[in-house]
Amino acid sequence: MNLLAGLEKFGIKADEVDITKDAEKKNAKKAAPKKAAPKAMTEDELLLAKEYTCPVCDKKFKALMVKTGKAKKIGQEFDLRPRHEGIDTIKYDVIVCPDCGYAAMTKTFEPLSNTQIKWIREQVGENFKPQPRAVDRSTYTYDEAIDRYKLALVSAMVKRAKLSEKAYICLKISWLQRTLLKEMPETTPEELEAKNAMKTEMLQFYQQAYDGFTQCMSKETPPFYGMDSNTLEFMLANMAIYFKDYDTALKLVSRLITSPNTAGRVKDKCLQLKEQITAAKKKADAAPKPQA
Numbered sequence: 001m002n003l004l005a006g007l008e009k010f011g012i013k014a015d016e017v018d019i020t021k022d023a024e025k026k027n028a029k030k031a032a033p034k035k036a037a038p039k040a041m042t043e044d045e046l047l048l049a050k051e052y053t054c055p056v057c058d059k060k061f062k063a064l065m066v067k068t069g070k071a072k073k074i075g076q077e078f079d080l081r082p083r084h085e086g087i088d089t090i091k092y093d094v095i096v097c098p099d100c101g102y103a104a105m106t107k108t109f110e111p112l113s114n115t116q117i118k119w120i121r122e123q124v125g126e127n128f129k130p131q132p133r134a135v136d137r138s139t140y141t142y143d144e145a146i147d148r149y150k151l152a153l154v155s156a157m158v159k160r161a162k163l164s165e166k167a168y169i170c171l172k173i174s175w176l177q178r179t180l181l182k183e184m185p186e187t188t189p190e191e192l193e194a195k196n197a198m199k200t201e202m203l204q205f206y207q208q209a210y211d212g213f214t215q216c217m218s219k220e221t222p223p224f225y226g227m228d229s230n231t232l233e234f235m236l237a238n239m240a241i242y243f244k245d246y247d248t249a250l251k252l253v254s255r256l257i258t259s260p261n262t263a264g265r266v267k268d269k270c271l272q273l274k275e276q277i278t279a280a281k282k283k284a285d286a287a288p289k290p291q292a
Contacts, residue, residue, distance in 0.1 A: 013242075043087045044138040046070050054097035055110040056120050063095045063138060065106070079238045080231070081175045084273035088179065090172055091145035094152045101128030107226070108165055116159040123158045143179040149173045164224040167212025170205045177202035210239045228263055237273060246281035254276065 049062040071084040082089065101124045104110075112120070131143075139149070145255045153169045177198055186192045204229040213224065213236055222229045233252045240249035253270040262270070 031238040038097075040086050041070065047092065047139065050111070052095055052097075054100060054102055055112045056102040056117050056125060057097060059097065060113065061098050063080075064092055064138075066092050077244070080235045081178075088142075090175055091140045091142065093172065094145070094148040096138040096148050096151055098130050100125035101130075101151060101155075103155050105165070105169065108156075108161065119158050119160075121156060124155060142176055145175050146173060146180070149176065153236045158272060162220060162225070163212050164216045164220055164227075167209045168213060168225045169215060171209035174202050174206040174209060177205065203205070206239070207243070210236065210243065211280055213239075230256060230259070230266060234266060237270075237277075241273075241277060241280065244280075244284065246277050246284065247278045250274065250281070 010021065034287060046067055047064045048067055050065045051060060051062050053060050065090050066087065071087055071089050073084045074085050077083065093105050094103055095106060095109045100121070102120050149169055149172055153166065153173070156166045156169055181198055181202065182194045184191065184198060186195050194248060215222050219228070219233065222232075226231050227235070235254055237249045237252035237256075240246070240252065253274045256270045257267055259273065
């Protein structure tokens with residue numbers, strides 16, 4: 001017997017009644033359709049062409065920059081090199097005037113003193129040769145980005161920028177080259193030679209950054225191009241490990257661990273790093289020394 005017979009006039013059809021059964025089986029609401037995951041933005045979608053006025057030659061030009069708040073950070077490498085989804089933001093942190101060649105990272109593009117302008121006009125602008133670029137290109141290649149940073153390094157040296165600024169430029173060049181190395185083929189002798197040359201250059205820029213930031217700690221007061229002392233020391237400790245300078249790395253992390261100004265999460269990272277350094281140093285000390 002259908003206990004709910006007669007409800008048809010209300011448009012309700014119920015064939016049986018068993019109040020002990022879970023209503024999900026026959027009367028379950030339809031599950032809401034799953035929302036599709038938002039589509040990751042492509043590199044060119046994350047960029048815009050911003051207009052600048054060169055503080056050296058007063059010419060207007062456009063340079064690509066990352067849209068504010070659009071690039072999603074997905075992590076960082078051992079030496080704090082940031083990683084973002086769909087884009088390498090490092091490529092877009094240099095502004096280059098295509099007319100006179102003055103270049104700088106976004107943070108220090110301007111202002112310039114009259115003396116700095118004079119130096120750049122004489123030592124950069126008078127020798128600069130503008131390079132043509134495909135007008136339909138909406139992104140920078142790694143090679144283009146590296147060239148832009150090298151131009152920024154030249155301008156930084158000419159305008160006698162702080163050591164921390166020059167060290168940061170060298171660091172970012174090495175980051176870009178480290179990434180580019182992963183993409184470079186090595187199937188022919190010519191390709192292998194080009195890759196080895198890039199690796200050598202990357203190591204030299206990385207060494208320049210390491211030496212520069214090390215000197216900054218005694219020659220400048222924080223922040224060091226936006227980094228506080230703890231951030232810089234933690235980064236340098238990781239760079240020291242890369243260069244197998246374990247004594248310096250231990251000294252830096254030990255200072256961070258004992259400092260009352262170091263945040264708890266940073267101390268935890270330093271404790272893990274200290275174990276890593278100690279193990280690496282022990283292994284290096286135990287290895288047979290090369291014969292003279």
